[in-house]
Amino acid sequence: MGITIRDVAAAAGVSTATVSRALRGLPNVDQVTRERVKEVAACLDYVISPSASRLASGRTGSIAVITPYIARWFFSEVIASVESVMQQAGMDLLLMNVGDYQNGHARIPPTPRLRRRVDGILIVSLPPQDPDLEPILSLGMPTAMIGGIAPDVECVVIDDVAAARKASEYLVFLGHERIALMAGGPAEARFTAESQRERGFHSVMTQNSLVEDPMLEVFGHFTIEGGESAMDALLNQSNPPTAVFAMSDEMAFGAIRSLRKHGLEPGRDISIIGIDNHPMSSYLGLTTVSQPVSELGIKAGERLLGQIVGIDSPGGNGRVSELPTELIIRSSTGPKT
Amino acid sequence: MGITIRDVAAAAGVSTATVSRALRGLPNVDQVTRERVKEVAACLDYVISPSASRLASGRTGSIAVITPYIARWFFSEVIASVESVMQQAGMDLLLMNVGDYQNGHARIPPTPRLRRRVDGILIVSLPPQDPDLEPILSLGMPTAMIGGIAPDVECVVIDDVAAARKASEYLVFLGHERIALMAGGPAEARFTAESQRERGFHSVMTQNSLVEDPMLEVFGHFTIEGGESAMDALLNQSNPPTAVFAMSDEMAFGAIRSLRKHGLEPGRDISIIGIDNHPMSSYLGLTTVSQPVSELGIKAGERLLGQIVGIDSPGGNGRVSELPTELIIRSSTGPKT
DNA sequence: TTGTAAGCGTTATCAG
DNA sequence: CTGATAACGCTTACAA
Numbered sequence: 001m002g003i004t005i006r007d008v009a010a011a012a013g014v015s016t017a018t019v020s021r022a023l024r025g026l027p028n029v030d031q032v033t034r035e036r037v038k039e040v041a042a043c044l045d046y047v048i049s050p051s052a053s054r055l056a057s058g059r060t061g062s063i064a065v066i067t068p069y070i071a072r073w074f075f076s077e078v079i080a081s082v083e084s085v086m087q088q089a090g091m092d093l094l095l096m097n098v099g100d101y102q103n104g105h106a107r108i109p110p111t112p113r114l115r116r117r118v119d120g121i122l123i124v125s126l127p128p129q130d131p132d133l134e135p136i137l138s139l140g141m142p143t144a145m146i147g148g149i150a151p152d153v154e155c156v157v158i159d160d161v162a163a164a165r166k167a168s169e170y171l172v173f174l175g176h177e178r179i180a181l182m183a184g185g186p187a188e189a190r191f192t193a194e195s196q197r198e199r200g201f202h203s204v205m206t207q208n209s210l211v212e213d214p215m216l217e218v219f220g221h222f223t224i225e226g227g228e229s230a231m232d233a234l235l236n237q238s239n240p241p242t243a244v245f246a247m248s249d250e251m252a253f254g255a256i257r258s259l260r261k262h263g264l265e266p267g268r269d270i271s272i273i274g275i276d277n278h279p280m281s282s283y284l285g286l287t288t289v290s291q292p293v294s295e296l297g298i299k300a301g302e303r304l305l306g307q308i309v310g311i312d313s314p315g316g317n318g319r320v321s322e323l324p325t326e327l328i329i330r331s332s333t334g335p336k337t
Numbered sequence: 338m339g340i341t342i343r344d345v346a347a348a349a350g351v352s353t354a355t356v357s358r359a360l361r362g363l364p365n366v367d368q369v370t371r372e373r374v375k376e377v378a379a380c381l382d383y384v385i386s387p388s389a390s391r392l393a394s395g396r397t398g399s400i401a402v403i404t405p406y407i408a409r410w411f412f413s414e415v416i417a418s419v420e421s422v423m424q425q426a427g428m429d430l431l432l433m434n435v436g437d438y439q440n441g442h443a444r445i446p447p448t449p450r451l452r453r454r455v456d457g458i459l460i461v462s463l464p465p466q467d468p469d470l471e472p473i474l475s476l477g478m479p480t481a482m483i484g485g486i487a488p489d490v491e492c493v494v495i496d497d498v499a500a501a502r503k504a505s506e507y508l509v510f511l512g513h514e515r516i517a518l519m520a521g522g523p524a525e526a527r528f529t530a531e532s533q534r535e536r537g538f539h540s541v542m543t544q545n546s547l548v549e550d551p552m553l554e555v556f557g558h559f560t561i562e563g564g565e566s567a568m569d570a571l572l573n574q575s576n577p578p579t580a581v582f583a584m585s586d587e588m589a590f591g592a593i594r595s596l597r598k599h600g601l602e603p604g605r606d607i608s609i610i611g612i613d614n615h616p617m618s619s620y621l622g623l624t625t626v627s628q629p630v631s632e633l634g635i636k637a638g639e640r641l642l643g644q645i646v647g648i649d650s651p652g653g654n655g656r657v658s659e660l661p662t663e664l665i666i667r668s669s670t671g672p673k674t
Numbered sequence: 675t676t677g678t679a680a681g682c683g684t685t686a687t688c689a690g
Numbered sequence: 691c692t693g694a695t696a697a698c699g700c701t702t703a704c705a706a
Contacts, residue, residue: 016694052392115339358675
């Protein structure tokens with residue numbers, strides 16, 4: 001079938017060892033020899049067998065990206081940026097979805113699929129209580145994490161507390177007092193980002209001596225539809241909020257739609273603010289706090305590579321990098337009337 | 338480091354060959370033996386070394402998904418569905434972006450990264466003239482394609498001609514005569530789907546004896562912003578269209594925004610129709626022709642697996658599967674006034 | 675049904 | 691700087 005390193009060695013008149021060294025750019029190879037080998041290899045259209053190389057070297061040349069979702073905006077954007085980093089580094093990227101951890105779907109545990117198969121793992125936004133998280137981390141291999149924090153793991157995040165504070169403070173600044181919080185789900189099953197954002201919101205409310213009416217905490221499940229029905233519920237209350245802090249733009253979209261459906265105008269009748277700066281946000285005039293999604297992926301990818309190459313220690317000593325967020329004011333928010 | 342098949346064999350009191358057979362579920366193994374081996378393996382926490390297995394067997398147990406984009410709606414949705422098929426089949430999924438083929442970015446040719454590395458290739462929407470396409474196809478390995486047609490390759494598509502016809506006919510049905518076509522880009526650099534959709538549009542116009550004003554063909558590059566400026570250009574003309582057929586929903590979103598910006602109401606002043614049924618479409622009231630994106634990915638994934646397992650021949654004999662589309666009427670279209 | 679043993683194509687360790 | 695030559699861990703005829 002394929003042509004092997006031995007064929008190249010024979011054709012170049014050297015040993016397989018020399019071919020291996022020459023092709024991989026290792027030192028201690030004569031320039032002339034190296035060139036000849038390369039030429040012969042190209043001529044023969046030789047490509048190395050990854051399986052053999054991996055078996056012999058112990059390195060797989062690939063990493064796994066583990067995510068709970070693939071097609072959602074945040075995740076696909078992260079995956080895309082990680083892919084570009086890995087492609088440039090010559091690494092293969094294995095995509096592994098751990099499925100909807102909400103319902104008890106027949107989820108295939110990722111751990112066995114990870115061992116002996118990849119050199120590193122990039123975890124995207126697995127909530128701390130995810131049953132797959134702990135087993136993955138105890139694999140003890142180079143690992144990086146996006147959108148979450150775990151001990152002894154290299155993490156790349158935004159400051160979710162600060163992001164939530166920016167959003168909340170802006171609403172307060174506009175004079176709002178009855179502010180609703182639209183979270184994803186109940187406190188037991190939250191992403192790290194969710195808990196942090198709640199903390200940020202909470203701290204602003206407290207600082208400004210505003211009461212958090214339990215009736216004003218609703219769940220939108222990070223989807224448009226969820227946001228819409230959550231807003232519906234809010235509007236059906238006897239004493240609706242004058243502003244809503246949604247933990248994601250997509251939920252905010254749903255909230256806006258609900259508003260319109262009820263004949264209300266976002267920013268005039270009720271203010272809506274989100275977090276993300278989703279591409280559709282500028283389109284819909286949604287005020288939001290932007291997060292640098294691609295940068296999260298790029299930085300985490302690079303940090304992971306650092307661990308694999310050995311510059312960094314596995315887990316990167318648990319270093320946490322925080323990337324900046326920014327309040328982006330549009331028309332969905334306005335002063336309390 | 339790791340524990341090997343030999344350890345399992347020793348612990349179970351059998352040969353490595355038997356362990357191999359037992360664990361892979363091959364026939365000709367005594368049930369009792371098989372159970373014991375499995376138990377010992379589990380006990381020892383043994384996981385097979387993919388590299389060794391691949392080297393010995395020649396199969397890699399992985400496939401590559403090749404796409405020009407990752408984060409765009411259509412692509413991420415397809416990737417997600419393919420991933421679920423592959424995960425259930427126990428196959429690894431390598432993600433390979435071939436970069437923006439528009440600009441002359443330093444694109445890494447995928448072919449060398451494919452040979453000896455995967456058992457099959459799933460190509461998503463590479464335009465026929467893409468420089469990477471031909472080399473990939475001549476690899477001669479199991480291949481499937483989504484959103485495009487190539488000779489001797491198993492293809493899964495929607496009937497783009499028919500989809501475009503549905504959209505166009507609906508506009509004609511509403512009484513429109515000056516209908517603009519919003520394509521992605523000029524005819525030289527088109528996806529297969531693009532050309533087909535143009536054909537569909539064209540045939541409807543011809544059939545109804547409507548003239549296609551060259552001024553009414555604009556390019557929106559399949560983005561919101563592109564769609565917006567394309568619509569701007571249309572509106573700035575002395576004789577604007579009364580309806581627009583956009584080849585994708587995202588471009589249609591941009592068109593709607595442009596309309597609003599100009600104080601016009603979609604569906605009343607000017608009708609807009611798209612193709613996709615993007616999640617935001619129902620939100621924005623966009624009339625569109627839906628395509629079953631997940632189904633495309635699932636079917637193509639299954640067909641690819643069929644080729645790999647050997648049920649089908651490589652390329653699947655060039656079979657083409659067409660999945661159904663459906664006109665979804667919302668508020669962005671209305672009768673010509 | 676089970677065991678033996680020869681590969682699979684590299685890499686890496688030593689010599690030279 | 692280069693060449694032998696053991697691994698690497700599994701699969702798979704071929705025997706038994």
